[in-house]
Amino acid sequence: MQEFIDLLSKVIFFTIVATIVLAVVTYAAYKVRNARKGPTAAQRTPVLGEDGAFLEPVLFEKYTPDGSTKEEG
Amino acid sequence: MGKKPRLYPIMFLTVVLLSLFAAIFIHAVTEVKGYYFGQRSIFITLSISMLMFFLFVLILRYLFLLWFSFMQQLEFIGRPDDTYLPMVSVLVPAFNEEKVIGQSLLSLLKQDYPYFEILVVDDGSSDRTYEEACKFMGDYGAAKVRVIRQPNRGKAAAHNLAISVAKGELVLCVDADSQLAPGTITHMVRHFSNPGVAAVAGNVKVRNRVNLWTKLQALEYIEGLNMVRQAQGFFRSVNIIPGPVGMFRRSILLSVGGYESDTFAEDADLTLKLVSFGYGIRYEPRAISYTEAPKRLLDLVKQRYRWTRGILQSMKKRPEILLQPWKSLTTFFILWYMMFEAVLWPVMNIFANVFLIGMNLAYGMVGLLIFWFLQLTLLDMVAAVHCIAVEEEDLKLVPLALVYRLFFILIVDVCKVLATVEEVLGFKMSWGKLTRYGTE
Numbered sequence: 001m002q003e004f005i006d007l008l009s010k011v012i013f014f015t016i017v018a019t020i021v022l023a024v025v026t027y028a029a030y031k032v033r034n035a036r037k038g039p040t041a042a043q044r045t046p047v048l049g050e051d052g053a054f055l056e057p058v059l060f061e062k063y064t065p066d067g068s069t070k071e072e073g
Numbered sequence: 074m075g076k077k078p079r080l081y082p083i084m085f086l087t088v089v090l091l092s093l094f095a096a097i098f099i100h101a102v103t104e105v106k107g108y109y110f111g112q113r114s115i116f117i118t119l120s121i122s123m124l125m126f127f128l129f130v131l132i133l134r135y136l137f138l139l140w141f142s143f144m145q146q147l148e149f150i151g152r153p154d155d156t157y158l159p160m161v162s163v164l165v166p167a168f169n170e171e172k173v174i175g176q177s178l179l180s181l182l183k184q185d186y187p188y189f190e191i192l193v194v195d196d197g198s199s200d201r202t203y204e205e206a207c208k209f210m211g212d213y214g215a216a217k218v219r220v221i222r223q224p225n226r227g228k229a230a231a232h233n234l235a236i237s238v239a240k241g242e243l244v245l246c247v248d249a250d251s252q253l254a255p256g257t258i259t260h261m262v263r264h265f266s267n268p269g270v271a272a273v274a275g276n277v278k279v280r281n282r283v284n285l286w287t288k289l290q291a292l293e294y295i296e297g298l299n300m301v302r303q304a305q306g307f308f309r310s311v312n313i314i315p316g317p318v319g320m321f322r323r324s325i326l327l328s329v330g331g332y333e334s335d336t337f338a339e340d341a342d343l344t345l346k347l348v349s350f351g352y353g354i355r356y357e358p359r360a361i362s363y364t365e366a367p368k369r370l371l372d373l374v375k376q377r378y379r380w381t382r383g384i385l386q387s388m389k390k391r392p393e394i395l396l397q398p399w400k401s402l403t404t405f406f407i408l409w410y411m412m413f414e415a416v417l418w419p420v421m422n423i424f425a426n427v428f429l430i431g432m433n434l435a436y437g438m439v440g441l442l443i444f445w446f447l448q449l450t451l452l453d454m455v456a457a458v459h460c461i462a463v464e465e466e467d468l469k470l471v472p473l474a475l476v477y478r479l480f481f482i483l484i485v486d487v488c489k490v491l492a493t494v495e496e497v498l499g500f501k502m503s504w505g506k507l508t509r510y511g512t513e
Contacts, residue, residue, distance in 0.1 A: 009439035012446050012479065016426050019480050023487035026374050033371075 090458065094132075094451040120428050121441070127421050128448060135452050139459055141304035145356065146463055148307070157266035161189040161258055162241030162323070166231035167249035168196040171205050173365065178209045180252035182216055186259050190217045193249075194235045197225030202249075228316075229332035229339040236323060236331050244323045246340075247362060251317040252280060254361035261320040261360045271325045271352035272344075274302055274311045275318030275360035276464075286373060289481040290366040292470045296453065296460045296477075299358070301414075306356025308403045312411050313384075314354060316340040318362035325352065336390070337502065338383020345387045348404055349394045358464070374488050381492035382502060384415050416493055419486035426483060449478045 163181055167174050174193070181191050195203040206220045223234055236244060243265055245258060257275065264273045276299055279291035298315075305311045314321075319340065329346055336342045347354060367373040388395070388411070395412065398405040429445055432438040453474040461470055495502070 005439060005443060009433065009442050012442055013430060013433055015479050016430055016483065019483045020423075020426065020487060022370075023374075023484040024491075026370050026484075027378075027488055027491050030371055030374050030378065 090451055090455040094448060094455065117432070124421075124425050124428070124445070127425070128445070131449070131452065135456055138300050138304045139456065141307040142300050142463070143459075145303045145307040146358070157262065158187060159242040159262070159265070160240060161186060161243045161245055161262060161320075162235070162239035163189060163191045163245045163247060163258070164232060164235035164239065165191065165193045165206075165247055165249055166196055166228050166235065167193060167198065167202050167206065168225065168228070168231075169198045169200045169202060170249035171198070171200040171202045173250040174202055174205050175208070177247070177249055177251055178206065178218065181247075182209070182213055182218075183255060184216070184253065184258045185256060186262070187215050189215065189258060190219060190240060192235045192239055193218070193220045194231040195220065195222045196228065196231040197223060227334050229334035232339070233331040236326055239323060242323060243320055244326065245318070245320045246316070248317045248364060250365045251362040252364075253318065254359075254363070257318065257360040257362070258320075261357050264355050264357060265320075265322060269353055270322070270355055271347055272314055272319060272321045273355045273357050273360070274306070274314040274344075275320070275362055276302075276356075276358045277315045277317045277362050277364055278466075279366040280363035281365050281368065282467075284368060286370060287366045287368055288470065289473055289477060290373070291467075292457060292473050292477055293481065293485075294366075295464055295466055295470070296456045296474075299464070300456060300460050302356050303358060305407055308407065309353040309355055310348065310401075310403050310407045311354040311356050312344060312348065312407050313338075313341045314344045315362075317364045318360055320360075336383050336386035337379045338387055341380075341384045342387040342390070345391055345394070345408075348408070349391050351401060351404075370484070373484075377485055377488045378492045379502075381415060381489045382496045384411070385493060385496045388412065388415075415489065419489040419493070422483065422486045423490055446479055450475060453478050 165174075165177065165181075170177075178191065178193070191209075193206040193209075195206060203220065203222055209218045210220050211218055219238075221234065221238065223231060232246060243262060245261065247253065261273045261275065264270050277294055279287055279294055282288050282291050302311055302313075302315075316339075325347070326343075329343075329350060332339045332343055333346070344354065367376050388408070394400070394404065395408055425445060429438075429442045433442055454471065457471050457474040457477075460466070461468060
């Protein structure tokens with residue numbers, strides 16, 4: 001039994017260490033790749049509806065709702 | 074889903090696993106009390122006490138989540154669908170989704186709802202997304218498909234454009250890679266027959282279960298995300314309406330200003346905005362959206378990095394809801410729980426791992442290491458068995474719970490902690506578009 005516990009603890013131990021290393025390395029790889037790539041250039045395309053009409057950008061007016069539709073409970 | 078006879082053996086197994094867990098926990102506490110306490114430094118004694126307390130909190134967390142998700146499950150079993158059938162607009166913002174947009178639209182056209190429109194917004198894609206979507210444009214009887222374009226302004230702006238031109242009383246927001254299960258719209262709409270319901274969150278599942286990463290994510294979605302959402306649904310306070318499937322009352326979206334583009338998790342941001350205004354948000358487990366999960370570790374890290382920073386950005390915008398329990402106690406608790414999941418638990422998990430490794434190296438305390446993981450793994454097994462049974466999911470996912478905690482969650486938590494540090498330090502970030510493979 002003691003041998004099994006020792007083996008299990010070693011498996012857990014090495015898995016934790018390997019996982020943390022893997023996570024940090026992957027994170028660093030992501031950051032490096034991101035830094036190299038830079039911001040993505042947005043492609044400028046016309047704003048068209050299905051009938052070819054121009055659609056204005058949407059800017060909603062903000063106001064605080066009166067809460068009349070709040071659900072109880 | 075929800076067949077009672079199938080629940081009994083699963084509940085029995087859950088009780089057995091919980092009992093086993095309790096036995097190990099009691100044994101661990103006895104061992105720690107009898108052997109470790111008082112023999113080492115104050116730091117070690119305090120650390121072990123803290124970990125034991127944390128484990129206790131975690132047990133309570135699982136018990137509460139299991140109980141309330143079960144209650145929520147009982148709440149909708151056998152309840153007939155309503156006859157309330159307003160027009161629904163399905164909004165599909167798409168940016169460079171040429172590989173998946175066709176499959177997504179096909180699944181939407183298979184919905185059995187009698188009166189809906191599908192509105193695709195191409196967010197200035199550089200590939201053939203617009204052309205692929207246009208192939209579906211037209212009148213299909215119950216459904217109409219419209220496709221519009223905008224310059225690349227981001228997902229939030231694409232959503233807002235769609236909301237502004239939508240004709241439906243209700244809007245269903247989905248991702249361009251989402252494939253909806255039949256009946257999703259019908260199941261969600263029935264909640265809105267209650268005029269007090271502002272939004273309904275759906276159930277997201279992983280579609281591409283092709284390798285270890287995607288299978289572990291499938292388990293995570295079922296056990297980690299949907300169980301939590303289901304429990305929150307019991308209190309009508311779901312804290313994140315997922316991007317792949319969420320239905321809203323259009324008038325309320327317009328009144329709160331729609332989506333905002335100043336965070337990297339626009340779905341979490343909108344949900345918190347609705348919550349901060351006091352709106353009730355429900356959960357519908359039968360509204361299923363199958364989504365494509367990252368197949369590679371690098372993509373997974375990219376996704377979790379964006380989620381973590383996005384959630385923190387959304388919460389930073391509204392700190393007052395974390396400090397005003399008198400406005401809504403349920404919301405207050407659920408938002409603090411969100412903070413616990415996003416920040417506190419990952420930090421504690423990594424601390425526990427590093428501490429236990431240190432104790433193993435310095436003092437050969439192998440017992441603590443084994444107890445810690447045995448208990449957490451058993452908790453995960455219990456939760457996995459329960460959730461998989463309730464959702465009638467693939468039982469082959471249950472054994473993955475053995476490596477879920479030790480391997481998968483640790484990687485995700487390392488990513489969450491590093492992303493949190495970057496957010497606190499104010500590092501710049503970009504959206505980080507995931508690679509789509511278009512798997513069936």
